[in-house]
Amino acid sequence: MKDAMQQLFAVDIGGTQVKAARVTADGQVLELRKISTPTTLPAFRELAAQLTAELGAQASAVGIGCKGRIDEATTRIEALPGTMNYLEGHTLSEIFPFPVPIRADNDARVALRGELRWGALQGFSDAIMLTLGTGVGGGVISGGHILRGATGLAGHLGHYTVDPAGATCICGNRGCLETIFSAKAIEAAAFSIVHRGVASTLLDKAPHPTCAEVFAAAQSGDPAAREITDRAIDALGGALAGLTYIFDPQIIVLGGQIAGAGDFLLNPLRRMLRERTFSMLHRELPIVRTALDDPSGVLGAAALALEATANC
Numbered sequence: 001m002k003d004a005m006q007q008l009f010a011v012d013i014g015g016t017q018v019k020a021a022r023v024t025a026d027g028q029v030l031e032l033r034k035i036s037t038p039t040t041l042p043a044f045r046e047l048a049a050q051l052t053a054e055l056g057a058q059a060s061a062v063g064i065g066c067k068g069r070i071d072e073a074t075t076r077i078e079a080l081p082g083t084m085n086y087l088e089g090h091t092l093s094e095i096f097p098f099p100v101p102i103r104a105d106n107d108a109r110v111a112l113r114g115e116l117r118w119g120a121l122q123g124f125s126d127a128i129m130l131t132l133g134t135g136v137g138g139g140v141i142s143g144g145h146i147l148r149g150a151t152g153l154a155g156h157l158g159h160y161t162v163d164p165a166g167a168t169c170i171c172g173n174r175g176c177l178e179t180i181f182s183a184k185a186i187e188a189a190a191f192s193i194v195h196r197g198v199a200s201t202l203l204d205k206a207p208h209p210t211c212a213e214v215f216a217a218a219q220s221g222d223p224a225a226r227e228i229t230d231r232a233i234d235a236l237g238g239a240l241a242g243l244t245y246i247f248d249p250q251i252i253v254l255g256g257q258i259a260g261a262g263d264f265l266l267n268p269l270r271r272m273l274r275e276r277t278f279s280m281l282h283r284e285l286p287i288v289r290t291a292l293d294d295p296s297g298v299l300g301a302a303a304l305a306l307e308a309t310a311n312c
């Protein structure tokens with residue numbers, strides 16, 4: 001009974017929003033806040049203090065998911081390129097000063113934990129998960145263990161190279177998956193079309209069609225939009241095949257806003273994966289969507305917090 005009464009403070013720090021919640025030990029979200037991600041360190045500290053005071057008072061453990069490379073032992077943000085770079089080198093347990101156990105990890109790896117505990121990955125020991133959002137996050141479980149690598153970098157599947165001579169990525173690599181398949185990459189391609197005045201229904205959304213609008217136009221048969229989504233889906237399909245040969249998963253799980261495109265996205269991926277892996281696998285590899293409702297990042301953070309209490 002004491003577990004059911006336990007209250008967790010769960011935080012998901014993303015590039016667009018910070019989500020914070022009070023969550024029960026069985027995954028019920030009691031209260032949730034979503035705030036635009038601050039653009040400076042002082043503003044972030046202020047927000048962290050405010051959320052801690054408002055939502056964390058009764059928490060017995062804290063779980064935090066954050067973009068970038070996080071040291072799980074110290075909660076220090078070791079590397080965080082992009083708009084939240086001001087957090088790099090700072091320690092989350094110092095920014096969120098709780099007297100209770102606190103755990104932090106890469107946001108996609110945290111989302112993977114949520115799916116393992118309560119979602120589509122329950123019972124699986126070998127799986128690949130990608131979160132298809134502003135960027136592309138990833139997590140891998142192999143032989144029942146979540147892969148971390150030597151420095152916590154393992155599982156950054158969005159930086160899997162799909163075009164060695166491709167565009168420069170925020171990570172410093174070139175032709176990463178997320179330079180072609182991510183909301184930002186798709187929106188950049190759409191802006192290019194609109195800016196050049198190519199005949200397309202996307203002109204109605206000028207000057208900045210959203211990723212969702214690009215997918216909607218493609219599904220309606222707009223050739224220019226279809227060109228963008230076809231290229232993106234081909235890149236993701238190729239990446240999934242390559243990752244399958246590396247990790248030999250039982251299942252592939254896709255989350256994030258773009259996974260909302262459903263079968264328009266999943267069916268070509270399934271076809272590509274079958275074409276490229278069946279002769280070795282001799283079976284269909286399931287590709288499914290995450291099972292947890294948004295905000296799965298918060299539930300993943302709650303699952304991480306539970307791990308902290310289990311080790312006390």
Ligand SMILES: [Zn+2]
Binds near residue numbers: 170171172173174
């Ligand atoms: Zn990259």
